[in-house]
Amino acid sequence: MAGARAVPRALSGRGPDRFLWALDKMATGMEWLQRNSRRNRPPIAAVDRDIPLEVAEVRAEADDVVSLRLVGEGLLPAWQPGAHLDVVLPSGRTRQYSLCGEPGDRRYYRVAVRRLADGAGGSREVHDELRPGSRITARGPRNAFPFITAERYLFIAGGIGITPILPMVRTAAARGADWRFVYTGRSRESMPFLDELAELDPERVWVRPDTEFGIPASGAELLEHAPPGAAVYCCGPIPMITGVRLDLPGSTADSLHWERFSAPPIIDGEPFTVELARTGRTVEVPADRTALEAITEVLPQVSYSCRQGFCGTCHVRVLDGAVDHRARAADDHMAICVSRSAGRVVLDL
Template identity: 80%
Template sequence: MAGVDRAVPPALTHAGPDRFLWALDKLTTAVEWLHRNDRRDHPPVRPVDRDIPLLVSEVRAEADEVISLRLTSPDGAPLPTWQPGAHLDVVLPFGRKRQYSLCGDPGERGHYRIAVRRLADGDGGSREIHDELRSGSRIIARGPRNAFPFITAPSYLFIAGGIGITPILPMVRTAAARGANWRLVYTGRSRESMPFLGELAALDPARVWIRPDTEFGIPASGAELLEHSPPDAAVYCCGPIPMITGVRVDLPGSGADSLHWERFSAPPIVDGRPFTVELARTGETVEVPADRSALDVIGEVLPQVPYSCRQGFCGTCHVRVLAGEVDHRGRAEEDRMAICTSRATGRVVLDL
């Protein structure tokens, strides 16, 4: 999910550990609601329906449990252009669809690069990439899409946590090429778990702070990360939910101007209640339990249903509502439902 915060004081406080992700996400509910319903931040991502056949031309180990894939066109044709912050929707050989940030050079048309951390307790997408894809494998991608646009600013602070370096790396290179005043703070469990350290070492060392938890004992607070901000900087942050939440809470006390953030995981379902979805075009009815999204359940009967961010922001999965009352938990028109995050009261009829 991508978002934008201005440096104004929100009515939030730090959450303590355990009951952990729920509590942290609950703290930012008010700010997220404002973000999702404020269309001034930036327009929804336009759906990109083209299928791009891609050839895996190289698989490279970048860190513990992290590999990068170099992706080229099978016929050698130039690939569609992209800007920093963009991602691909990758259709894996077994049918799973996953989103991966482009982390190469935006000016390079001959290949794309993505990086994937293996998640042993994930839902299988990362394991499939690590275990099944080899040099010579073929996949289909859709995009590139950009829900995390990189704005022009005189100064930047980039904050990346672990695999969150992937959308940040092209931004850092672009800021450096523009001659902007920039700093990068890169956190992770250990140096061995943090990809692309070699590439970052080739940048200006005075502007880069590598902060592994193993060398500092505890994860960094938001205030500690923001200490490195140039005056009036645009802050770009990507990583785990606790890190982003800490930065958002402490932003008003920093010298930064704005915060632009993206997280890879879907937000926890808070106060979820079961409801029923009727699919008008197919005539099927599905039951959505309290702890699952409508997108997850609908995807089991309609695997082709489009989606991208899975967090209510981009607009790809918004569906017209024909009947029923929607609990809007995403940025959608009143007559549409963001099926990845929004819920319904009782029964809802969708144009699917």
């Protein structure tokens, strides 16, 4: 889970290559708007509690996707659609997973994880090592993708992006709102929770696998389903979100709220060195990677959440060296998910 944003229609148009970056900038309008949208967003509230959980069920939901049913001692803390857990795996790795169960049922939490063969190891650990009876620790829940009250909604999900969207759809239906849901993916076999969508109003749900249409859907095609004045909630791959942002002004929708599961591209990055004072380790950060990515290879327990520079979870105290601040942080702290250094920086890790 990465960051989320809400953009009014008049301001809208959310891959680490320059083409996608250019599209992202075009959709956002200009760098000023991007900076100010982060400045105006309230920080994600810190939740300083560890919740011991046990894996009650591991269920295959699609190709390379499993869901985990997590239980604790008694009722679990309440949550709202869009919320996620910081899950501390047995290895010490910390990963963020959107809650995708029933918000009103506090007897359990449910998350779903797609296996990423070339990822940093968290998804492989979930798939290969967690079994019923496994114990983990969670922090939260907390919400970086809040679900607003509206009369009309369009929900758009791509693949595993259905995880925060599904509870929103159920909540909108329970409230009696006018809603539509478009669900895309590579193929039906890769798309989790199709069986649960069958329980919803079929007139309001459109399942659109790429294999059945030949090409991915454009933003305009997805937005065709929006009721007039709808709040659009979108979660999935960067190209899909970017297409929706670009085409929103030509639609009947009113606002766009989105969440993506990947970090923004690194532009004009230079390599630098990070010294970890507590552990005595030295980490080299290449031009095309973040300090967070490099540090978590040697310290997988380092906490982070949005990977966009606005939540503050990954802020680390700077003991020496200059920081190129690319996020709001105290002068003596570094947001290691996006900020960089001109040469060398010593961190309190």
